[in-house]
Amino acid sequence: GTGKVTATPINGDVEYLSPVNIGGQTLNLDFDSGSSDLWVFNSQLSTASQTGHTVFNVAKSQTLQMMTGATYSISYGDGSGSAGNVGTDTVNIGGATVTSQAIELATAVSASFVEDTASNGLVGLAFSKLNTVKPTQQKTFFDNAMPNLAEPVFTADLRSNAVGAYEFGAIDTSKFNGTMQWAAVNTTNGFWQFSSEKFQVGDATPMAVPGGQAIADTGTTLMLTSAAVVNAYYANVQGAVNDQQVGGVTFPCNSQLPDLQFDVGGSFMANVKGSDINFAPVDNAGTTCFGGVQAIQSNLQIYGDIMFKSQFVAFNGGNNSIGMAPHQ
């Protein structure tokens, strides 16, 4: 079978939310190809933590079965996290259904999750080896769904300030231009990781990237790479400054940002449109804007939503590869 759901950008493309049906109850969740836990806001949480959220009511599901003694605890790159207990239930994502999916039921969530009332949890779509359930690690929705999918794939069609889609089991060729190009994924770290050894602005000399590895992460808002690449890119932008106050590079909102190409698997260069690198204004007047490409101190670069807004991406769990093509 196949399954398709909308991916709706929230608060200026900070994240994308999709409807998921769990035991008959529908919640808007954040699909995250950078982690492997499916966890939800639920009726076990304190009333304070539930404020403003749609929660999964554990009493109302006819099919929820608690997993005795199972717990989870996860922390994310931005310092947020959640923890709780675990059950299994039927999960239906746009028609793709798993009858006994591990559902992680938060009994504690960090403040940033409480404040982000649009999101009621995450669907982890990285590799199951990263799942945090103890004592028995659980499988992701994609791993469980794969045997019944028409093709062992899911795709991310994320749009700038417009509704896009996640699809399981098929690659909709009407959603991208030209031929999709593929690269091998290294699953050692549990991420959708591929080699990405260089960047290029226009027809300037390509810039090498130390470590030369990247992950495709729908759960990260920005595109995070080496400081050297960031500085070389914004050297092309009049008035760009590294503003510690704001926490990264800003520039005049009316700047003409150049496109940025990045290497995928050493086999092709994919393009990020300059317009997608203008992430958002930092001031009310909208004169100074925050860059979508920012520096990270890590030998693993993180290509987040900024990249997905320029590239239609296919994740192939059958042969562990990643496909990219410019959006239609």
Ligand SMILES: CC[C@H](C)[C@H](NC(=O)C[C@H](O)[C@H](CC1CCCCC1)NC(=O)CCNC(=O)[C@H](Cc1ccccc1)NC(=O)N1CCC(N)CC1)C(=O)NCc1cnc(C)nc1N
């Ligand atoms: C099993 C763990 C799993 C693999 C985990 N994976 C990740 O952290 C990557 C994953 O994709 C997570 C998924 C996020 C988590 C927060 C909620 C939204 C989804 N991504 C990140 O943490 C990347 C950094 N965060 C982000 O990109 C958040 C995402 C967000 C969006 C909306 C609301 C709130 C947060 N957005 C921002 O920081 N910004 C948006 C606004 C802008 N003005 C600034 C940048 C990990 O590596 N954890 C190890 C880890 C733990 N602790 C730390 C400190 N670092 C770590 N790497």
